[in-house]
Amino acid sequence: MQFEFDIQGGDFSSAGKASSDIKKVLKQLNIDPKIVRRIAVALYEAEVNVVAHAYKGVMKVDLDAQKIKIVLEDEGPGIENIEKAMQEGFSTATDEVRQMGFGAGMGLPNIKRNTDEMLLTSVPDQGTRLEFMVRF
Amino acid sequence: MGKPNLKKLTEDLGFECLSGEALLDRIPQSAYVSDLLSDVMGKAHADMMWITSQVHKNIVAVASLKELSAIVIVNERPVEKELLEQAEDEEIVVLSSNLPAFETAGKLYNYFLGVENSKS
Ligand SMILES: Nc1ncnc2c1ncn2[C@@H]1O[C@H](COP(=O)(O)OP(=O)(O)OP(=O)(O)O)[C@@H](O)[C@H]1O
Numbered sequence A: 001m002q003f004e005f006d007i008q009g010g011d012f013s014s015a016g017k018a019s020s021d022i023k024k025v026l027k028q029l030n031i032d033p034k035i036v037r038r039i040a041v042a043l044y045e046a047e048v049n050v051v052a053h054a055y056k057g058v059m060k061v062d063l064d065a066q067k068i069k070i071v072l073e074d075e076g077p078g079i080e081n082i083e084k085a086m087q088e089g090f091s092t093a094t095d096e097v098r099q100m101g102f103g104a105g106m107g108l109p110n111i112k113r114n115t116d117e118m119l120l121t122s123v124p125d126q127g128t129r130l131e132f133m134v135r136f
Numbered sequence B: 001m002g003k004p005n006l007k008k009l010t011e012d013l014g015f016e017c018l019s020g021e022a023l024l025d026r027i028p029q030s031a032y033v034s035d036l037l038s039d040v041m042g043k044a045h046a047d048m049m050w051i052t053s054q055v056h057k058n059i060v061a062v063a064s065l066k067e068l069s070a071i072v073i074v075n076e077r078p079v080e081k082e083l084l085e086q087a088e089d090e091e092i093v094v095l096s097s098n099l100p101a102f103e104t105a106g107k108l109y110n111y112f113l114g115v116e117n118s119k120s
């Protein structure tokens, strides 16, 4: 099964929509609820990062009987230092974004912790690519 | 005595129910206090109550994805109708507390503790 979602930078009122749609599919497929909740955390954090930090992006979801694989590609400022971005507490979120409750610098660590494989790459001033996988 | 549901808890602690009136038979397991969404995403567990002063719509998505028992908004902060409509749609209970986060959490903590002690 494959799904594709467009994500708009700055559109906080729709943030989480794609994650919630995929979560519903996983529940219908009777995937272990604990695993579904892990995937939901990673999806949401990844979706919100495009909304909060990039201009626009696409989330592609590939699902089979053994695993879910998710790829997000965005156009945006990119990430200068991936290692630093992965550290808990590191955030470049604007005040406006922080006021909505984002910007703790825990999103990427949350993705790492809740997935079996994660790969983050970026070209500064162009965009970011995040790929992660969770086994059922 | 079994664990109280949200209906009993809401009455006992004087919270006001703003959405999810029909879902108050849920039995909450503990609570988490935070105004940082990714902190809740990372650390809260399903069926917990979430005490927060955030009133942006994103809290509904977080509560839904994490399958939290209820959101408790502190300080009687005004909540937009749009948020409550979305909460109804996504089966999220939103409660309002007239106390700040510290007192709200303290009351809830004692309440859960009292329930634990009365069991033994
Ligand atoms: N898609 C992206 N495009 C550009 N920068 C990004 C992207 N994703 C993450 N970053 C950078 O990595 C930092 C850390 O991301 P992370 O998700 O851990 O924290 P945050 O988004 O700042 O806050 P939180 O997720 O806790 O609300 C961000 O502040 C930002 O600088």
Ligand SMILES: [Mg+2]
Residues within 6 Å of the ligand: A045, A048, A049, A103, A106, A107, A108, B038
């Ligand atoms: Mg983030």
